[in-house]
Amino acid sequence: MSAPLPPDLVFREAALLSELVSETQWRAAVSEVKRDRKAAGTPPPVSDDDRSVVCDEIETILIRDEIITPYQATQLRAGRTKLTLGPYLVTEFIGQGGMGQVFGGVHEIMGRRCAIKVLPLDKSDELARESFNREIRLQASLDCPYLVRAFDAGREGSVHFLVTEYVPGTDLRQLVKDSGRLSVQQASSIVAQAAAGIAYAHESGLIHRDIKPANILVTPDGHAKVADVGLAALMFVPDDDPRAGKVVGTADYLSPEQIRTPDQVGPQCDIYSLGCTLYYAITGKVPFPGGDSRSKCKRHLTQAPWDPRKYAPELTEAYVEIIADMMEKDVRKRIQSAAEVVRRLSPWASIHPDEGEAWLAELGISLPDEEQRPRKNDPSRAVGLNDVSLDDDLSWKTSGAGEGTSPSHPVTLTDEHSASSGALSSITGDAPPPPLPEQHGDRHTPAGDLAYDAASASTLVTPPPPPVVSHRPMVSRNVLITTLIASLLVGGLAGFTLAVLLKI
Structure with missing residues (x-):
């Protein structure tokens, strides 16, 4: 069983696989970290704890440059690359509502900020789905400046979600x-x-x-x-x-x-x-x-x-x-x-x-x-x-x-939660924000499945190339006939010689 990647390499691979961070952006952030560490006289990272500190520094730069959000950074550092629901890019965790988790997101094409309420998979029984679908239909029919408006609804795999307006505050x-x-x-x-x-x-x-x-x-x-x-x-x-x-x-x-x-x-x-x-x-x-x-x-x-x-x-x-x-x-x-x-x-x-x-x-x-x-x-x-x-x-x-x-x-x-759909609330407590629910057929590379070469841990190890298939040269018909006749003659001569020697 291959060993897991160190923290910085988990972060790098997840960031690139998610397509939230390009290779150029990653290299620029790493270069800035190296310059800062060299100027401060900080030795190269050796242990996983040292590499986690490097991750902190890279994360700070990527967030500062508005390439990723703090929530996305947390998920990427855990090796999670699934940060979309339909056409919506998930940018933050808002809170837990009565009918499921609420995330903040942005429409990938329109760029409109929104709140995404996700029905939890463990509550996807018939009653919960019926209540959730009812909420979608009800909110879509309401248009009042004092009610949170519904924009969209969708389903990706086994995950049902409702998209509402994002209310800052x-x-x-x-x-x-x-x-x-x-x-x-x-x-x-x-x-x-x-x-x-x-x-x-x-x-x-x-x-x-x-x-x-x-x-x-x-x-x-x-x-x-x-x-x-x-x-x-x-x-x-x-x-x-x-x-x-x-x-x-x-x-x-x-x-x-x-x-x-x-x-x-x-x-x-x-x-x-x-x-x-x-x-x-x-x-x-x-x-x-x-x-x-x-x-x-x-x-x-x-x-x-x-x-x-x-x-x-x-x-x-x-x-x-x-x-x-x-x-x-x-x-x-x-x-x-x-x-x-x-x-x-x-x-x-x-x-x-x-x-x-x-x-x-x-x-x-x-x-x-x-x-x-x-x-x-x-x-x-x-x-x-x-x-x-x-x-x-x-x-x-x-x-x-x-x-x-x-x-x-x-x-x-229900208990009263600190955040509802559409509300921007800060995450309190030490517990990390949860990831998006796993979808059936959702394939992303978990951190525990990534491997690395201890001798060259500074770069990601590319998977071994597939075996090379050798192509044999074609043989012409004349060469094949000539070879067959020669084989017969050699075989006959060998048999005659053996008979003479045995005096048959």
């Missing part, structure tokens, strides 16, 4: 984790825009059913978009939904009716989840922290969360009333439409002029620009808030808890 969950709880203006603006997108989905006959901070993407300039509409159910055709009758969503943001009667949910379930999301954005806390998913479900049914002023004392009574009305456990007392949420939050919200402004105008909603807002009228700056007494055991005024029961339906609860 982060998601609301990561934003709060990184920056702490948001200001009233910032939280209101983000949630109001998300509510506008949800209003559009509801008008199209769709319910999202998994509204949560991780599914609200926020650009650096504050534009918000709702992602992962694919878990939606057709309000009037529940039999067409493969997930109908199951508890679907994230436990921290589930409405009571999703837990109690998941097959009879309406648009108001999204209003409740959006209220929980606003609570999280404004306080930095989920409504019911601690406990497992089942205990969270029970508390959604029977308990009220802490008054948000416990964590955000600047909130006014009017603002707390909006959150309470969104999180009413009694569906009949809850705010009835997402458009009404936008209107209720508009005194605190501000947006930048963009394509969404005209869309909001069609709903009769006009959110003023931040520069035009008179600060003296900002209700969040009302005086007298310090007079509000909040006891540690105070439950705020969300009413209608009702009799709660544990969910009696199949539960399909």
Whole structure:
């Protein structure tokens, strides 16, 4: 069994086989590394650790020159050369979504940046494929500035993928984790825009059913978009939904009716989840922290969360009333439409002029620009808030808890992930980003299969050439006859001589 290649040679062979790096680009990077190491008096690499350092230096140059991305470098150094899905070149790993991994990519011809959601092979059963195909069809039918748009869908081998617009920035969950709880203006603006997108989905006959901070993407300039509409159910055709009758969503943001009667949910379930999301954005806390998913479900049914002023004392009574009305456990007392949420939050919200402004105008909603807002009228700056007494055991005024029961339906609860389709999120933790799923028939050379010659490890060993086939010269007919006659004569003469000698 041949020995594996050292790290620098694995990197080189994978980079060239992937066609992301040309021979000329590789040689230029190596030459620069050699010059720098010679100038610094660094000795030539000897051990694999030394060669890994050389790989780091080559990788830095290739990334600096925008030849490869950090994600591609990680995959190439592991010996992986498969970095495409259909016509899309994968450039980064964004995160793990409820329906699979999400990668960033670029269309090889159009050059358009996009997000690629890949259905994992271990979830490619009939239900998962049906849900995934449903998500593709649903997202393709939606066109709203506050919803992540779908561009394309495809299949390569056994891998199914959905291509959506790429939303630069982060998601609301990561934003709060990184920056702490948001200001009233910032939280209101983000949630109001998300509510506008949800209003559009509801008008199209769709319910999202998994509204949560991780599914609200926020650009650096504050534009918000709702992602992962694919878990939606057709309000009037529940039999067409493969997930109908199951508890679907994230436990921290589930409405009571999703837990109690998941097959009879309406648009108001999204209003409740959006209220929980606003609570999280404004306080930095989920409504019911601690406990497992089942205990969270029970508390959604029977308990009220802490008054948000416990964590955000600047909130006014009017603002707390909006959150309470969104999180009413009694569906009949809850705010009835997402458009009404936008209107209720508009005194605190501000947006930048963009394509969404005209869309909001069609709903009769006009959110003023931040520069035009008179600060003296900002209700969040009302005086007298310090007079509000909040006891540690105070439950705020969300009413209608009702009799709660544990969910009696199949539960399909998901953890909240830090990245959703279309969101640009940094990879945290020490775990390396995952490769693309292996495809049946996908042939790339793994690092363990590469071989090298220890005596000349500075260059890649080319495979041995095929054996040379020797071509025999043609023999003419006359030469063949002459040779045959001569053989007969020699054979006859030899026989006569032998007879004489034996005196036969």
